[in-house]
Amino acid sequence: MKVAFFVSEEIGCVGSRNADMGFFEDARFVIEPDRRGYEDLIINISYTSLCSDEFLKDIGFNAFGYQEEFGMMTDVLELKEKGLKVSCLNLSCGYYEPHTDHEFTVKKDLLNCLGLVEHIIENCLSVYPHENLESGYYHRYFEIDAETEIWDILSWDPEMSVEDLYEMYQTNYPRLKKEDFERIYNEYHEFNDEEELWKDTNLKGAVNTKRLWL
Template sequence: MELLKKLYKVYSPSGKERTMIKFIWNYTKRITGTKVETDAAGNLYITKGEAESYPCIVAHLDQVQRLHSKDFTTVETGEIIFGYSSRNKRQEGLGADDKNGIWIALKCLRKYDSLKLAFFVSEEVGCVGSGKAVMDFFNDCRFVIQPDRRGYQDIVTEIGWTSLCSPKFLQAAGYKKFGYRETHGMMTDVQELKERGLQVSCINLSCGYYEPHTDHEFTIKKDLMSCLSLVEHIIENCTDTYPHQTEILDGRWRSYDEFDEAVDEIFALLDQGELWSIEDLYYMYHSVFPKLDMEDYQRIYTEYYNLNKIEYGKQKL
């Protein structure tokens, strides 16, 4: 876990990813046979080996958390890793969303002879980097994997109204053997790439981080390792190219699902007992739930406190 801990210590808020870019650049140049390129937006593109087609992993470089003290350190206890400042006596977010994805990508870069990686800036503020990506980089990719989903069992095959991958790719991926289940997800870079014309199958995978976008964020190591194992399985077994044309799906019920998912996540955050304003919630989650506006956050906030008043009243009775 030493590489992972080093990544966690690099503070990379949206728009200020330079330190992370430098870290990855220096790490990558020590790996034989790799070529590193960048673009005007600051995205990184890495190619290892010579091949007719490549597996491809993407991740984003930025994080949401505003707290990152000079004495920030990682604490590893059993299966859990979290961030902590001794001087300030507080837990601080790891930026595991999406440093866990970066870690998986770099582990695979060490292991495989031919691979492509892309690391995007400013995903958390609206997929800015992938919106300016050099799309020709993906012309010889067989598929694109993004490990950028909280939890441990989701394989995202639809985002919003956009389908991401073909049934043939899903069958070849063998994800069920790793305890994963198919679901739909929220805005992230692979959706942006598909909407910009990417012609191969993409997925987004749960990679072991929890309570993202908060200072209580933590990683469960076995869940991260499970994601790495699935990614390695796909690289080793999905040796064909898996074309896929984006389909715009009926999204009427998905809007409700996104609100419902936001309720679950924000309620869990508020249950921790800290005081958050509606503006705080909007700042933390607007990139995760892009369909929701400030009125939706007001509604969730009000529903939470109304519900807790009811529960408090029941306890008194």
């Protein structure tokens, strides 16, 4: 078993971007436990597939409460972009509120992740080849995906200020500057204000039409 600790993932996967890919030539698969929460098993990031169907079938992730999800920038994505030829995953490993002063870990969730990783190592003894046929998608479509994901973040917490948005998520999107966050934030709220106005106008129109019929 090999272990890699990459530096500066939070500011753009600096370590993994400069990795010696020869290190992974005899790997059966690659697992990265580095995602918030307790149940996400990341199989695809920004148009980049991470693993084969055979690998997913063999690892038995359902028994550990995991489910397939799409993810964001992280080290295994960078490795795939550099030509990693085996299946890989990014797993939730029990930490919450990342990149804030309130980040914490739930030991039960961390140990469950460890249990899944041990299960895969002990039971998946084959090599699980997988090559991404559309390499480079992440870098070509990053800006579009980032804006979509930030809109999703704001929809979960519409009361978030632009300052909080930038402070909490700037490390997730290292290619975006503060003014990009401000632009996306303003576009999101302008769109939703217009949508609410449209709904309000149509509701009033429906009420007036009903009155005419009455």
